[in-house]
Amino acid sequence: MKRKGLLVLMLLFLTGCQEIYSVEDRAIVQILGYDYVDDKEVKGTVGIPHYGEEEKRTVEELNLTVTAQSIKEFTDKIEKESSKPISIGKLTVSLYDRELAENGLDEFLDVLSRDPRIGRNIHLGIVDGEVQEMIEAKYNQNETTARYVNSIIKNNSRRNFPRSNLHWFLYAYYAEGLDGYLPLLKKQNSHIKVTGIALFDKGTFVSTVEEDKVLILKLLKEKVEKGTASLPTEEKTGIEISDSNVKYRINTKGEVPEFNISLTITGFINEIQESSLDKEQTPELANKLEKDFAEYFKENSEELIAQFQENNTDPLGLGNLLKNRRQGFDKEKWEEQYPDVPVNVDVDVKITGIGISL
Amino acid sequence: MWKRKKKRAREKKQNELKEKSDETLQTLFEALKKSDDFKSYQAGSNRYVVSYLGTLSEPKLINHSILPVLNENVFFTLEEMKNMLPVEDLEITEDPTGVREKIMKGYIAIQLKESDKNVLLIPAVTVEGRQVSIPEVEFSVVGPKEAFVESLDKNMSLMRKRLTLPQFTMKEVSVGKITKTRIGVVYIDGIADPDNVNTVLQRLDAIEYDQIIDSSFITQMIADNSTSPFPQLLDSERPDRVVEVLVEGKIAIVVDGSPHVLTCPTTIVEFFSSSDDYFLPWPLASVFRLVRLFAVFFSVLSTSLYVAILTYHHEMIPEELMSTIVSSRADIPFPPILEVVILELTIELLREAGARLPTKIGQTIGIVGGIVIGTAAVEAGLTSNVLLIIVALAALASFTTPVYQIGNTIRLIRFPFLLGAQMWGLVGVSMIMVFYIGHLIKLKSIGRPFFAPLYPLRFRDLRDAFIRLPFNTQSERPLQTRPVDPIRFNRKRASEKRDVDE
Numbered sequence: 001m002k003r004k005g006l007l008v009l010m011l012l013f014l015t016g017c018q019e020i021y022s023v024e025d026r027a028i029v030q031i032l033g034y035d036y037v038d039d040k041e042v043k044g045t046v047g048i049p050h051y052g053e054e055e056k057r058t059v060e061e062l063n064l065t066v067t068a069q070s071i072k073e074f075t076d077k078i079e080k081e082s083s084k085p086i087s088i089g090k091l092t093v094s095l096y097d098r099e100l101a102e103n104g105l106d107e108f109l110d111v112l113s114r115d116p117r118i119g120r121n122i123h124l125g126i127v128d129g130e131v132q133e134m135i136e137a138k139y140n141q142n143e144t145t146a147r148y149v150n151s152i153i154k155n156n157s158r159r160n161f162p163r164s165n166l167h168w169f170l171y172a173y174y175a176e177g178l179d180g181y182l183p184l185l186k187k188q189n190s191h192i193k194v195t196g197i198a199l200f201d202k203g204t205f206v207s208t209v210e211e212d213k214v215l216i217l218k219l220l221k222e223k224v225e226k227g228t229a230s231l232p233t234e235e236k237t238g239i240e241i242s243d244s245n246v247k248y249r250i251n252t253k254g255e256v257p258e259f260n261i262s263l264t265i266t267g268f269i270n271e272i273q274e275s276s277l278d279k280e281q282t283p284e285l286a287n288k289l290e291k292d293f294a295e296y297f298k299e300n301s302e303e304l305i306a307q308f309q310e311n312n313t314d315p316l317g318l319g320n321l322l323k324n325r326r327q328g329f330d331k332e333k334w335e336e337q338y339p340d341v342p343v344n345v346d347v348d349v350k351i352t353g354i355g356i357s358l
Numbered sequence: 359m360w361k362r363k364k365k366r367a368r369e370k371k372q373n374e375l376k377e378k379s380d381e382t383l384q385t386l387f388e389a390l391k392k393s394d395d396f397k398s399y400q401a402g403s404n405r406y407v408v409s410y411l412g413t414l415s416e417p418k419l420i421n422h423s424i425l426p427v428l429n430e431n432v433f434f435t436l437e438e439m440k441n442m443l444p445v446e447d448l449e450i451t452e453d454p455t456g457v458r459e460k461i462m463k464g465y466i467a468i469q470l471k472e473s474d475k476n477v478l479l480i481p482a483v484t485v486e487g488r489q490v491s492i493p494e495v496e497f498s499v500v501g502p503k504e505a506f507v508e509s510l511d512k513n514m515s516l517m518r519k520r521l522t523l524p525q526f527t528m529k530e531v532s533v534g535k536i537t538k539t540r541i542g543v544v545y546i547d548g549i550a551d552p553d554n555v556n557t558v559l560q561r562l563d564a565i566e567y568d569q570i571i572d573s574s575f576i577t578q579m580i581a582d583n584s585t586s587p588f589p590q591l592l593d594s595e596r597p598d599r600v601v602e603v604l605v606e607g608k609i610a611i612v613v614d615g616s617p618h619v620l621t622c623p624t625t626i627v628e629f630f631s632s633s634d635d636y637f638l639p640w641p642l643a644s645v646f647r648l649v650r651l652f653a654v655f656f657s658v659l660s661t662s663l664y665v666a667i668l669t670y671h672h673e674m675i676p677e678e679l680m681s682t683i684v685s686s687r688a689d690i691p692f693p694p695i696l697e698v699v700i701l702e703l704t705i706e707l708l709r710e711a712g713a714r715l716p717t718k719i720g721q722t723i724g725i726v727g728g729i730v731i732g733t734a735a736v737e738a739g740l741t742s743n744v745l746l747i748i749v750a751l752a753a754l755a756s757f758t759t760p761v762y763q764i765g766n767t768i769r770l771i772r773f774p775f776l777l778g779a780q781m782w783g784l785v786g787v788s789m790i791m792v793f794y795i796g797h798l799i800k801l802k803s804i805g806r807p808f809f810a811p812l813y814p815l816r817f818r819d820l821r822d823a824f825i826r827l828p829f830n831t832q833s834e835r836p837l838q839t840r841p842v843d844p845i846r847f848n849r850k851r852a853s854e855k856r857d858v859d860e
Contacts, residue, residue: 011781020670023668026672049680051684051685059681090672090675090680117673147677
């Protein structure tokens with residue numbers, strides 16, 4: 001009993017020895033980016049929001065940049081430059097420059113995946129240009145770079161860009177026969193733009209998907225509920241996709257597995273050029289547009305898949321699918337087969353409306 | 359030396375006690391005569407001795423019914439007198455203890471001669487008491503507006519008029535060495551479990567105390583765990599509410615001199631159900647009940663979560679709130695825990711001050727405290743805006759409980775949570791939560807589980823716990839009370855539709 005009492009007392013009073021920092025006494029890192037210096041060194045930049053006094057409600061961002069040989073050393077060095085203890089738990093965006101990504105992000109991913117304080121829903125991004133410059137630039141009053149970049153990525157992934165965050169990327173990274181992709185960002189004057197998708201072979205950046213084909217990747221990966229595409233013809237007919245569905249089928253009868261992708265797209269026309277005004281809005285027109293769009297999506301998909309196979313990256317997860325659906329998956333054999341695996345895309349477009357104008 | 363003195367004192371006391379036990383009428387009247395409100399005089403043609411306590415007996419009865427009879431007739435025995443007096447419930451006794459008890463209640467004692475051993479006792483009790491008024495603690499907008507008063511008899515009549523049933527039974531016991539307070543154990547014979555009745559009667563018998571001033575004394579004395587912060591008997595000042603639970607098979611304890619009636623066995627959820635819940639349509643009642651439950655959780659946990667999150671888990675603060683919290687905290691010289699303790703104590707001070715002051719001044723105090731101190735504290739940079747809102751809401755939420763007793767419990771139990779939050783963050787909060795839930799699971803109300811519809815899980819009782827289902831589904835009495843007759847009504851007939859005119 002006496003011992004128990006002593007234990008309780010110790011719990012009560014020894015906790016006083018622990019140093020506790022309340023929120024306002026911490027440097028909360030919200031954005032973290034790395035630049036390639038040379039083979040041995042990286043340059044890291046962090047953005048720490050500094051909240052203004054009560055009524056003004058302004059936010060300024062404090063940026064610290066250090067060059068270090070390892071990530072561990074980097075955190076030590078950053079701490080030396082900060083007046084408050086660094087706290088990484090509120091990290092929302094982590095950026096890497098292109099060169100670094102081409103050399104492999106494995107080390108960084110390991111650190112991110114090991115830290116329990118870091119959420120799995122943070123966004124990663126590849127920067128076309130210098131990361132330090134992007135983080136340090138001032139974009140908008142009252143908004144930190146972290147929040148700005150974060151909302152750009154979030155907003156776009158609701159439309160034409162496929163979704164991607166740390167969790168998804170790590171899943172692809174560790175899965176067999178599946179590769180991840182990240183948004184590619186670029187600083188243009190005083191704002192940031194998402195210019196495409198960076199494709200990875202495991203942790204290494206290998207290729208990019210251009211802006212106009214990003215939607216195709218999204219259509220092949222997930223359900224699209226809001227996306228726009230237009231035919232590259234002179235008439236510039238535009239479609240707004242309201243729903244899509246993608247199904248993968250595997251045929252393993254032959255030596256090499258064959259993949260059949262069937263894509264169903266539902267949408268309505270939101271733009272037809274004036275010159276086609278004389279065309280009446282008939283079911284025939286809708287049928288023709290449906291065919292045109294189906295062809296457009298099919299061609300682009302096949303091109304994109306060919307690009308994946310050429311670069312030996314598998315963002316669609318065909319290997320993963322094969323592993324999950326057929327027994328006896330041989331990873332080495334698959335990797336040999338992959339560049340030449342036949343993939344057929346079958347697209348079905350359904351147009352539900354052509355608008356209310358003439 | 360002083361030991362012997364003590365011994366002598368003890369002997370003296372014992373002698374006194376002995377004298378009391380062999381009390382005669384003579385000694386009784388002598389003892390009573392020391393008091394100035396005791397009246398004893400000779401009246402009537404034959405100079406009968408009339409004695410009573412002037413402050414307890416009805417003067418009208420003496421003047422109009424008793425003295426005229428005594429003056430006009432000549433009696434040779436008390437028996438004759440008894441037959442002539444136009445008063446009911448007369449009694450002739452020789453027992454001095456009986457006489458003492460009756461006189462102390464306001465009976466009039468008449469002897470033929472002063473040394474006579476036979477005494478005629480005439481009930482002429484008049485007790486000054488409050489009129490039945492509207493409930494103040496458990497106020498409800500709709501529904502009956504009667505509240506119990508300080509008299510056991512009046513309270514019984516308030517209940518009996520709602521429950522005209524011969525099986526409605528009251529067992530009276532008197533508790534308290536000195537006060538001899540009358541306590542009624544009320545139940546419906548044939549519904550209430552006799553085991554429960556026996557438990558209550560046994561526990562009441564076992565009470566060793568000199569005075570019972572209020573029913574809350576009984577709550578504490580017969581509780582299964584008297585060190586628990588949770589009240590294990592529900593107290594109510596509404597006769598309608600008590601009758602309602604009596605019909606469910608519960609037992610009520612009415613204490614003379616207390617306007618609150620206790621009911622048992624009770625469960626934790628019963629403390630959050632108000633009588634309003636039964637006056638409103640069931641969907642509304644259910645939602646309001648859930649709101650009340652949420653309010654309790656909010657009140658208990660909000661400040662400790664504030665402390666835990668700000669000191670340990672700032673990752674949990676949403677990005678949008680970050681600037682609000684950080685900039686309002688920036689100037690505060692205290693860590694979150696001190697900030698919270700200061701504000702909580704302020705609120706507690708206001709509450710205590712408000713509760714001790716008369717209603718009108720109490721309101722002023724509330725305004726002074728709430729507005730002036732709150733704003734001033736924020737302006738002076740002692741507390742943050744965000745916390746002020748949280749603490750004020752938490753205090754408000756704790757007032758939503760319909761039963762006053764549990765409100766006090768909620769006031770107290772949040773402080774351990776604060777301690778846990780400061781020491782171990784959210785882990786600490788959950789540790790304290792586990793401790794409380796463990797305690798609640800162990801707790802009993804006169805031998806029946808206090809945490810009942812949840813543990814042990816009783817689906818049947820859940821129909822009137824967190825939500826209140828419509829009346830036609832409540833065809834069974836709660837399992838909690840182990841009623842002798844568990845069926846309230848025929849469910850089939852209750853759900854029949856009889857709206858076709860033929």
